Amino acid sequence: MRYVSTRGAAPTLNFEDAMLTGLARDGGLYVPEHVPTFSAEEFRQLRGLPYEDIATRVMLPFVGDSFSEEELAGAVSRAYRHFGHAARAPLVQLGPNHFLAELFHGPTLAFKDFAMQLIGQLFQMALARRGERVTIVGATSGDTGSAAIEAFRGLDNVDVFILFPKGRVSEVQRRQMTTPTDPNVHALAVAGDFDDCQAAVKGMFNDFAFRDEMHLAGVNSINWARVLAQVVYYVSSALSLGAPDRSIDFTVPTGNFGDIYAGQTARRMGLSIGRLVIATNRNDILHRCLTTGEYRTTAVLPSISPSMDIQVSSNFERALFDAYGRDGRAVAQLMDELRSSGGFRISQGALERLREIFRSGSASEDETRATIRRVYEETGEIVCPHTAVGIKVAEEHIRPDAPMVTLATAHPAKFPDAVEAATGIRPPLPARMADLLDRPERVVEVENDLGRIEALIRERARR
Numbered sequence: 001m002r003y004v005s006t007r008g009a010a011p012t013l014n015f016e017d018a019m020l021t022g023l024a025r026d027g028g029l030y031v032p033e034h035v036p037t038f039s040a041e042e043f044r045q046l047r048g049l050p051y052e053d054i055a056t057r058v059m060l061p062f063v064g065d066s067f068s069e070e071e072l073a074g075a076v077s078r079a080y081r082h083f084g085h086a087a088r089a090p091l092v093q094l095g096p097n098h099f100l101a102e103l104f105h106g107p108t109l110a111f112k113d114f115a116m117q118l119i120g121q122l123f124q125m126a127l128a129r130r131g132e133r134v135t136i137v138g139a140t141s142g143d144t145g146s147a148a149i150e151a152f153r154g155l156d157n158v159d160v161f162i163l164f165p166k167g168r169v170s171e172v173q174r175r176q177m178t179t180p181t182d183p184n185v186h187a188l189a190v191a192g193d194f195d196d197c198q199a200a201v202k203g204m205f206n207d208f209a210f211r212d213e214m215h216l217a218g219v220n221s222i223n224w225a226r227v228l229a230q231v232v233y234y235v236s237s238a239l240s241l242g243a244p245d246r247s248i249d250f251t252v253p254t255g256n257f258g259d260i261y262a263g264q265t266a267r268r269m270g271l272s273i274g275r276l277v278i279a280t281n282r283n284d285i286l287h288r289c290l291t292t293g294e295y296r297t298t299a300v301l302p303s304i305s306p307s308m309d310i311q312v313s314s315n316f317e318r319a320l321f322d323a324y325g326r327d328g329r330a331v332a333q334l335m336d337e338l339r340s341s342g343g344f345r346i347s348q349g350a351l352e353r354l355r356e357i358f359r360s361g362s363a364s365e366d367e368t369r370a371t372i373r374r375v376y377e378e379t380g381e382i383v384c385p386h387t388a389v390g391i392k393v394a395e396e397h398i399r400p401d402a403p404m405v406t407l408a409t410a411h412p413a414k415f416p417d418a419v420e421a422a423t424g425i426r427p428p429l430p431a432r433m434a435d436l437l438d439r440p441e442r443v444v445e446v447e448n449d450l451g452r453i454e455a456l457i458r459e460r461a462r463r
């Protein structure tokens with residue numbers, strides 16, 4: 001299995017190299033050269049299997065000869081053994097034809113654990129085999145950083161540095177990053193906002209001397225291995241509801257487009273997914289884009305669903321690559337235009353191809369709060385603000401002949417203030433992490449200055 005860049009000008013790589021590299025050298029994102037397909041009968045044979053078995057079978061053809069079936073199965077079983085639910089991604093019914101896939105039973109209570117826990121295991125195997133070590137640097141608005149720290153803590157051949165905007169993540173998110181005691185993890189509170197953190201990380205990757213000296217590796221959501229791990233719960237949810245003998249729709253609370261692109265990949269594997277609905281909060285660039293054909297960035301507005309507060313949706317580039325008939329030059333041109341003028345217009349043909357698969361909608365802050373309240377009153381379920389955005393948009397797209405699955409992307413206890421304001425109930429943390437608020441914190445404060453941040457990392461990485 002080979003991986004090619006969405007901008008068509010980087011070397012093709014195997015799965016392992018694509019995973020360790022993250023971003024392609026031409027600035028593009030790696031995608032499989034051919035998406036492997038399963039027949040209806042092959043999908044039927046997965047019905048009723050444990051999540052781990054479905055995961056191994058679905059991912060194996062993408063992994064090629066980078067890992068054997070035994071190695072992959074071992075990584076998968078270690079990745080999900082600390083999840084708080086035997087089903088890993090259980091379904092709950094919300095209403096007629098509407099289901100929630102609960103993706104928040106991992107160690108940091110958001111869906112990002114599905115991918116991050118697995119790539120922690122895969123990195124470890126690949127680095128041990130090569131006798132190499134890496135320094136992982138990442139920026140987070142909350143959930144990615146805690147998931148990465150939890151996945152890589154304690155590993156011998158990895159140091160992890162996570163930059164988060166000081167004072168702008170929830171207390172639970174911050175504590176998940178600052179309370180692990182392992183010497184290889186470092187939470188850096190940057191005096192700036194999320195964009196500053198992200199710019200610093202990009203700056204480090206573009207500083208080739210620093211990048212090579214520290215063996216930098218990225219695990220943000222553009223890493224193909226993360227997308228792949230997320231394909232699995234689309235398959236397991238759809239099978240539970242009657243696929244491949246029935247069409248299933250999904251609604252996905254969307255920011256960087258990684259999660260919903262995993263859904264598109266499952267669809268291209270031949271799974272009977274009908275529509276994929278993009279749900280955005282008031283940062284609705286993707287909804288505007290699908291509606292008008294114009295992808296144009298504006299200022300990021302803070303919201304009560306902060307993990308979706310984003311203007312440049314990185315993984316959308318993968319969907320554009322498909323919609324433009326896998327023409328890397330066309331994609332590179334759009335991305336140049338985005339950089340120089342803050343936006344671009346999608347060609348009519350590509351827009352039509354996107355609209356065959358995707359629908360979209362957005363939820364305002366008031367609509368999000370009202371949805372949290374109403375879902376609680378009607379069903380007794382307490383949902384996080386991101387999930388509520390999804391539910392509101394899903395309800396506008398439910399069809400009588402296809403079950404709708406909305407992805408519940410985080411546990412409500414991760415965003416207790418917003419949930420309490422809407423329902424009057426403060427959702428408690430699961431028992432297995434109830435002492436989070438009492439554990440001592442360890443955090444390094446740093447100015448929003450690339451030189452200082454690099455110096456800090458040089459000093460603290462173990463190499």
Ligand SMILES: *Cc1c(COP(=O)(O)O)cnc(C)c1O
Nearest residue numbers: 143255256257258259307409410
């Ligand atoms: C990351 C995140 C999202 C957005 O997912 P993307 O893959 O970036 O589209 C939605 N909800 C929660 C809770 C998240 O942590």
